[in-house]
Amino acid sequence: DVKVTQSSRYLVKRTGEKVFLECVQDMDHENMFWYRQDPGLGLRLIYFSYDVKMKEKGDIPEGYSVSREKKERFSLILESASTNQTSMYLCASQTTEGVQYFGPGTRLTVL
Amino acid sequence: GENVEQHPSTLSVQEGDSAVIKCTYSDSASNYFPWYKQELGKRPQLIIDIRSNVGEKKDQRIAVTLNKTAKHFSLHITETQPEDSAVYFCAASIKGSNYQLIWGAGTKLIIKP
Numbered sequence A: 001d002v003k004v005t006q007s008s009r010y011l012v013k014r015t016g017e018k019v020f021l022e023c024v025q026d027m028d029h030e031n032m033f034w035y036r037q038d039p040g041l042g043l044r045l046i047y048f049s050y051d052v053k054m055k056e057k058g059d060i061p062e063g064y065s066v067s068r069e070k071k072e073r074f075s076l077i078l079e080s081a082s083t084n085q086t087s088m089y090l091c092a093s094q095t096t097e098g099v100q101y102f103g104p105g106t107r108l109t110v111l
Numbered sequence B: 001g002e003n004v005e006q007h008p009s010t011l012s013v014q015e016g017d018s019a020v021i022k023c024t025y026s027d028s029a030s031n032y033f034p035w036y037k038q039e040l041g042k043r044p045q046l047i048i049d050i051r052s053n054v055g056e057k058k059d060q061r062i063a064v065t066l067n068k069t070a071k072h073f074s075l076h077i078t079e080t081q082p083e084d085s086a087v088y089f090c091a092a093s094i095k096g097s098n099y100q101l102i103w104g105a106g107t108k109l110i111i112k113p
Helices: none
Strands: A004-006 A010-013 A019-025 A031-038 A042-051 A054-057 A064-070 A073-078 A087-094 A100-102 A106-110 B004-007 B010-014 B019-025 B032-038 B045-051 B056-059 B062-067 B072-077 B086-093 B101-103 B107-112
Touching: A004 A087, A010 A019, A019 A031, A019 A087, A019 A106, A031 A064, A031 A073, A042 A064, A042 A073, A042 B101, A054 A064, A073 A087, B004 B086, B010 B019, B019 B086, B019 B107, B032 B062, B045 B056, B045 B062, B072 B086
Parallel strands: A010 A106, B010 B107
Antiparallel strands: A004 A019, A019 A073, A031 A042, A031 A087, A042 A054, A064 A073, A087 A100, A087 A106, B004 B019, B019 B072, B032 B045, B032 B086, B056 B062, B062 B072, B086 B101, B086 B107
8 A cells, every 4th residue: 555644744833944845655666756736726736756766847836946855755945934935735655657646735824 | 839739637536437637738749648657645547648750559558649730639547436536637749849848737537446
């Protein structure tokens, strides 16, 4: 049974703070993804990684960075949080056949 | 760029009736089309997927059809039940991207008792 966990379910930060969101998967998947989910906009890809230390920009990478130092862990970093980054953040891990398994999500509020 | 359009954004059906959600995609090279269900407060989960060498796939009350010529695919749910109430997302793979997906905006399905 695939397990994808995220470091926090709810997070409240202040404008300008540095924010770390962490995602861990236990299935040795190579591909991992970070999305943000906003009402009416579906899932928008921020960054993805297809191997350790490899990363690719998604559709909305501005204001974000990522880190993948170990295969099981993919971190999303908000260098200087802004109010327009208030959102639900979802991490996913992907099988070789393309099936994505999602974490429970982190609801981030930036005040 | 590539995009996926999903309709309708909200669908309300009587319990026991059928529900159909449609998606169109722009990348003619897309070859993998999954559907995910997200219940309120929960994470999205795959319910069915189809690959471009197949026109239709069924799994109990759920079916997906694919028309590659028209570049659209649809989710069909028959004999709807209250537990089918959720947001459904379609997605299409991007060519040469190792299964990077482009997602539809989602359809909120409401099952009326």
